[in-house]
Amino acid sequence: MSSWLECPACRQIVPAAWNKPSCPHCANPLPQRRPGSLARSAAFAIAAAIMLVPAYTLPVMSIERLGRAHADTIFNGVWKLWNQGMWGLAIIVFTASLLVPAMKLFGLALLIAASRWRGLASAELLARLHGLLHFIGRWSMLDIFLVAFLCGIVRFGGLASVGVRPGAVAFAAAVILTMLATAAFDPRTIRDAAENSLRTPTPT
């Protein structure tokens, strides 16, 4: 059984028996057991999944050119890039805006399910998955930065202008909610599930 904690600020290792809420080196609050971590994480993940529906179906931005305006969804944007021969960019936008949020939600669902019902996957695999989810989450913000930049630079009135549409707000909300879901998840529940499965005798 592991009896050490890592301080999230200074990365010093502290014995779990250290019965104080803060790190002895930097006084940062040590990670405490978060009651209801799985429920909170699941709630954020479900909210994110709900927000992804308007994010993918509503237009994220509108482009007005010479008085004619048309709005684009994320799918449309990727499809247009592909048709214009910008395959590399289409793949980048597809990965960041469509694949990463979906993968993140699927990964979170797997983490929550494996922590709730032990034996679905090995603890090592789940710990790696948790680290991966932390790393990839930020890349979904690509579309929001893209829209913000376009809005700021293309301001020529009726000649050419770019505006934000509700899909962008829903998409940003989905990205933030998935990040909060990963942050709310207590990785120690993975270890708890593994330890419980070791303690429980296998029926013969």
Next chain:
Amino acid sequence: MTGIGQAKAPLSFATVSRTDGCLALSATALIFYIAGLSLPLAVAAKFGEKHTGYLFSGVASLWESGNWHLALLVAVCGAAAPIALTTSLCVLLFAARARMPRPGLRRWLHLAARVEQWSMPEVHMLGVIVAFTKLSALVATDPGPGLWCYGLAAFFTLLSWRNFDAADLASVLFPPGRKEESG
């Protein structure tokens, strides 16, 4: 602070070189952020009309159109968090290099640990590059010096965070046995 009569233990060569390298990277990133924020990011032209865009033009445009939540998100993740991160690293590493442990430095370490996950200059940079390619069909766009500065700032921030050894720094600034800060 070191007590009277308490000698400062010399820092190892590895610690000094790592701290120096990381401090140089963080300071460079901070300088490039200042340049990236103040210089034009891009100049767009359509039918002879020109428009200069800065890093905060997008934020201002989003704010004006009523999307203040998106504006805040972009401002925090694209500028405020990266600048807070590099500033904290500079303060901490400078204090470690000068052997000036102060209780107040803990706040900078906590700040760095908290803002790191919201600091996304590399994602912002990629978003701007993709936007440039999309823009080519709409308006003529030229990259400004702010874009290069912001890109370099993002690169140096990544390098400095990768080289930042929080445990090593904590052992210099907050050695075990030092009186813990109250509160």
